[in-house]
Amino acid sequence: MGQTTEVISIGSDRQLFLDDLLIDRMEGAGTRMHAPVPREVAFRFDQPWEGNVSWCPVVMDDEDRYRMWYRSEHIGNEEGGVSSHSFTAYAESPDGIHWDRPNLGLEMFGNSTENNICIHSPDMKNVAVFIDNREGVSDAEKYKAVGRWTKGRPSRIFGMVSSDGVCWKKVQEEALIVAPDEDPQFDSPLSAFWDGRTNRYVLYIRGWGPGGAENRIRAIRMTTSEDFINWTPFQYIEIDNLDGWPYHLYTNSGHPYYRAPYYLMFPKRLMPNRTFLSDWPYEGQSDVLLLSSRDAQNFHFSGGDAFLRPGPDIQNWHERSIFIAPRVVPTVPGEMSMYSVQNYRTDSAHIRRFSLREDGFVSTYASDSGGALITNPLAFSGKSLEINYSTSGAGVVRVGLMDEHCQSLDGFEATASEIFGDEISRTVRWNGSADVGSLSEKPIRIRFELAEADLFSFRFA
Numbered sequence: 001m002g003q004t005t006e007v008i009s010i011g012s013d014r015q016l017f018l019d020d021l022l023i024d025r026m027e028g029a030g031t032r033m034h035a036p037v038p039r040e041v042a043f044r045f046d047q048p049w050e051g052n053v054s055w056c057p058v059v060m061d062d063e064d065r066y067r068m069w070y071r072s073e074h075i076g077n078e079e080g081g082v083s084s085h086s087f088t089a090y091a092e093s094p095d096g097i098h099w100d101r102p103n104l105g106l107e108m109f110g111n112s113t114e115n116n117i118c119i120h121s122p123d124m125k126n127v128a129v130f131i132d133n134r135e136g137v138s139d140a141e142k143y144k145a146v147g148r149w150t151k152g153r154p155s156r157i158f159g160m161v162s163s164d165g166v167c168w169k170k171v172q173e174e175a176l177i178v179a180p181d182e183d184p185q186f187d188s189p190l191s192a193f194w195d196g197r198t199n200r201y202v203l204y205i206r207g208w209g210p211g212g213a214e215n216r217i218r219a220i221r222m223t224t225s226e227d228f229i230n231w232t233p234f235q236y237i238e239i240d241n242l243d244g245w246p247y248h249l250y251t252n253s254g255h256p257y258y259r260a261p262y263y264l265m266f267p268k269r270l271m272p273n274r275t276f277l278s279d280w281p282y283e284g285q286s287d288v289l290l291l292s293s294r295d296a297q298n299f300h301f302s303g304g305d306a307f308l309r310p311g312p313d314i315q316n317w318h319e320r321s322i323f324i325a326p327r328v329v330p331t332v333p334g335e336m337s338m339y340s341v342q343n344y345r346t347d348s349a350h351i352r353r354f355s356l357r358e359d360g361f362v363s364t365y366a367s368d369s370g371g372a373l374i375t376n377p378l379a380f381s382g383k384s385l386e387i388n389y390s391t392s393g394a395g396v397v398r399v400g401l402m403d404e405h406c407q408s409l410d411g412f413e414a415t416a417s418e419i420f421g422d423e424i425s426r427t428v429r430w431n432g433s434a435d436v437g438s439l440s441e442k443p444i445r446i447r448f449e450l451a452e453a454d455l456f457s458f459r460f461a
Helices: none
Strands: 010-011 023-027 028-031 036-046 055-061 063-073 083-093 118-119 126-131 143-148 156-162 191-195 200-207 219-225 263-267 268-271 285-288 291-293 298-301 335-342 350-357 362-366 371-375 378-380 383-400 422-427 446-458
Touching: 036 335, 055 126, 055 335, 063 126, 200 335, 362 371, 378 446
Parallel strands: 010 378, 126 191
Antiparallel strands: 023 371, 028 362, 036 350, 055 063, 063 083, 083 118, 126 143, 143 156, 191 200, 200 219, 263 291, 268 285, 291 298, 335 350, 362 446, 371 446, 383 422, 383 446
């Protein structure tokens, strides 16, 4: 647990159970990760300009529609196969479920411009698009993208800008970033975004560990910029303060979570010496993990298990088979969606939508025997407390507020707040009153008592 006697200021930010920072102790309760639920095949790579190694989509909820940019590429399946084409293509959807390819008429393929290709440049592979919400950014540069140069070593990252996310131009002719000699490869999808919490651009890309390629362990490094042009030297992310991470992390999919001040990653974990399909020409096996952070650099391995397993589809049991795109997006009320490339390197390659309850990555849980979570001392801002929870028909959640010495506060005893049901947002009431304003900015602890119940998040407002 993250036991401390120091008061942790949480303001009115929503708190999830992705890490144990706020947890003093558990009494008969524990945390458990919730795997995303497979939904429909959202997108098949079945057009002539697409193919079996189309992947690394970026999906965003952009005002009146959902938008997706993805790598459109085909390569031979034989060892050392050669790519026949590689583009960035664009799709959109009214609901995040049904997707269309608009005819953009921008790039030639097969003697025709009737396609949805929006970027064709050897300087821009595995493109990561984001909306630049920086104050004062011009309309002409509302959309930004970074991509990897594919002509040799050292690897380079170039930048592009757009007013509409469809028609792009280079932000400058020179590369934004050139890989250092001691770690010269950028051969994996990258992620980038404007971080309004710290007022900087953040970019994640793969490297080969703090010792360079000799370590032969794929790791995730980051760089930041205040102006999108000048970038800081690379630093490797930290995971649970470990000196060395035991797994190859092939991708990162880093992004800020839209409901709370966390940064998430869905890295593809690669086990290069494990093979399930005896007739597959490449060695290795992969799945997807969940990493979380409160500062974008120091991450926690949330859940202690794969977030997304290959599952029963045999075409997902190979070395680079599955991938979750950066960013989760709200779709229907109370539900968020993420998009996973499946069957990579096969003729059935596609994107499947997965869904999860909002905030539903990890919950605090207790069975019918009951349990409790007691927080470290907290200071909040607000007048009420809301929780995201789910119980069985017989289950219950009770919430008690205590002083920093674990003494119950009059009028806020757990026995006065019995709750059952299944709600994304439920205001806690004690004997009918929800007002906690008298405790705002004062050190308190929260005691969550659970039986046959999951608690996903809480927030003072």
